Amino acid sequence: MDHFAYVDGTLCAENVPLPEIARSVGTPFYVYSTATLRRHFDVFAEGFAGTDTLIAFAVKSLSNIAVLSLLGKRGAGADIVSGGELFRALKAGIPAERIVFSGVGKTEREIADALDAGIGQFNVEGEAELAVLSRVASEKGMTAPVSFRINPDVDAGTHDKISTGRKGDKFGVPRARTFDAYALAEKLPGIRVQGVAMHIGSQITSLAPFEAAARSAVELVGTLRGMGHDIRTLDLGGGLGIPYGRAAEPPPLPSDYAKLIRSVTDGTDIRVMLEPGRMIVGNAGLFVVSMLYAKDQETRTYAIVDGAMNDLIRPMLYGAHHEIMPVTEKDAAATNYDVAGPVCESTDLFARDVALQDPQPGDLLAFRTAGAYGAVSASQYNTRPLVPEVLVDGDRFHVIRRRPSYEDILSLETIPDLSDH
Numbered sequence: 001m002d003h004f005a006y007v008d009g010t011l012c013a014e015n016v017p018l019p020e021i022a023r024s025v026g027t028p029f030y031v032y033s034t035a036t037l038r039r040h041f042d043v044f045a046e047g048f049a050g051t052d053t054l055i056a057f058a059v060k061s062l063s064n065i066a067v068l069s070l071l072g073k074r075g076a077g078a079d080i081v082s083g084g085e086l087f088r089a090l091k092a093g094i095p096a097e098r099i100v101f102s103g104v105g106k107t108e109r110e111i112a113d114a115l116d117a118g119i120g121q122f123n124v125e126g127e128a129e130l131a132v133l134s135r136v137a138s139e140k141g142m143t144a145p146v147s148f149r150i151n152p153d154v155d156a157g158t159h160d161k162i163s164t165g166r167k168g169d170k171f172g173v174p175r176a177r178t179f180d181a182y183a184l185a186e187k188l189p190g191i192r193v194q195g196v197a198m199h200i201g202s203q204i205t206s207l208a209p210f211e212a213a214a215r216s217a218v219e220l221v222g223t224l225r226g227m228g229h230d231i232r233t234l235d236l237g238g239g240l241g242i243p244y245g246r247a248a249e250p251p252p253l254p255s256d257y258a259k260l261i262r263s264v265t266d267g268t269d270i271r272v273m274l275e276p277g278r279m280i281v282g283n284a285g286l287f288v289v290s291m292l293y294a295k296d297q298e299t300r301t302y303a304i305v306d307g308a309m310n311d312l313i314r315p316m317l318y319g320a321h322h323e324i325m326p327v328t329e330k331d332a333a334a335t336n337y338d339v340a341g342p343v344c345e346s347t348d349l350f351a352r353d354v355a356l357q358d359p360q361p362g363d364l365l366a367f368r369t370a371g372a373y374g375a376v377s378a379s380q381y382n383t384r385p386l387v388p389e390v391l392v393d394g395d396r397f398h399v400i401r402r403r404p405s406y407e408d409i410l411s412l413e414t415i416p417d418l419s420d421h
């Protein structure tokens with residue numbers, strides 16, 4: 001469900017025709033729908049109504065502060081993985097107690113900043129990190145609220161590059177060392193043990209791995225409590241998949257996911273924490289490009305567009321599929337094009353055999369389901385400025401990240417006075 005639809009043959013974001021945005025900000029750009037963002041968050045939150053739940057939005061999936069602010073106002077917390085994301089979440093007005101710090105490589109500086117901010121939970125991924133957290137917190141005379149991220153050894157059945165909960169993956173504390181880790185944490189100064197955390201991967205399209213992980217987590221909570229640990233929070237991470245248009249199997253509904261989690265955690269007397277990212281923002285965004293040239297390469301015909309792998313890398317990184325739609329519908333026969341960007345890499349190819357109706361230079365094309373892990377992983381490779389982000393709200397739109405000028409880009413660089421050899 002989203003709020004992008006054709007009106008009189010023109011694709012609109014809510015009530016705004018996309019060509020209007022293109023005229024104003026140029027292409028390529030990302031556009032998000034507030035109505036879709038709100039709806040996705042609310043549907044998910046309603047699934048947990050009446051229970052003690054924190055929905056900590058995974059900031060890394062779409063980290064623009066306008067989006068964080070919108071979700072924060074609806075009650076969302078933030079799952080962060082860096083000091084930069086901490087800074088964003090706080091700037092966006094998300095209360096510190098609703099911030100959870102995940103990630104395998106937290107630096108001392110990031111840990112100190114998060115302690116100073118007073119965040120709600122550190123999801124600690126290993127004993128060495130625990131020792132640093134203990135030392136930094138003690139030096140400050142503070143106590144860090146800690147949950148261990150446990151690697152449950154569950155195969156989420158998703159793409160190898162986004163699977164995180166199997167034995168041997170770099171994430172979490174191995175299941176076999178769990179009890180030793182908790183025992184160690186109880187002994188260290190500056191640490192208060194409060195929870196158990198898991199996150200098994202992303203774009204997971206069946207409920208079974210979630211059920212396996214949640215059951216194993218609930219069992220672990222019981223065992224840890226039996227050993228005298230005061231476990232009050234259970235963080236089940238994110239990872240719920242969304243339809244990308246060509247999925248063989250439609251992913252579970254957020255309401256069914258919520259029902260499953262509730263059925264497994266019911267009666268545990270615990271605060272359940274969830275860290276959805278993709279599920280909230282994926283379908284709330286489009287990536288819009290302009291057609292530059294049709295290029296006949298004898299065995300293949302290319303549509304060269306002005307967006308590239310530096311702007312949207314998911315197809316190149318994960319073989320991800322994004323449906324590509326014309327912004328203005330035409331009455332012409334469709335032929336197949338390989339859609340590629342201008343970057344000087346053969347891998348800068350979005351999709352093969354996309355049926356397009358007589359694409360002409362200047363025609364706009366929209367990539368669906370580009371809200372999650374799109375703009376956030378953009379780079380300036382080939383000195384292509386970061387893509388602007390636009391947020392539509394009814395019949396208005398706001399530029400929430402402007403396109404940097406070439407001057408902006410070079411302002412970070414200097415030419416030093418080098419010795420002459």
Ligand SMILES: *Cc1c(COP(=O)(O)O)cnc(C)c1O
Binds near residue numbers: 199203239279
């Ligand atoms: C990436 C990540 C998430 C969000 O995953 P989605 O698939 O976008 O829901 C949640 N928690 C942690 C720890 C993550 O690394």
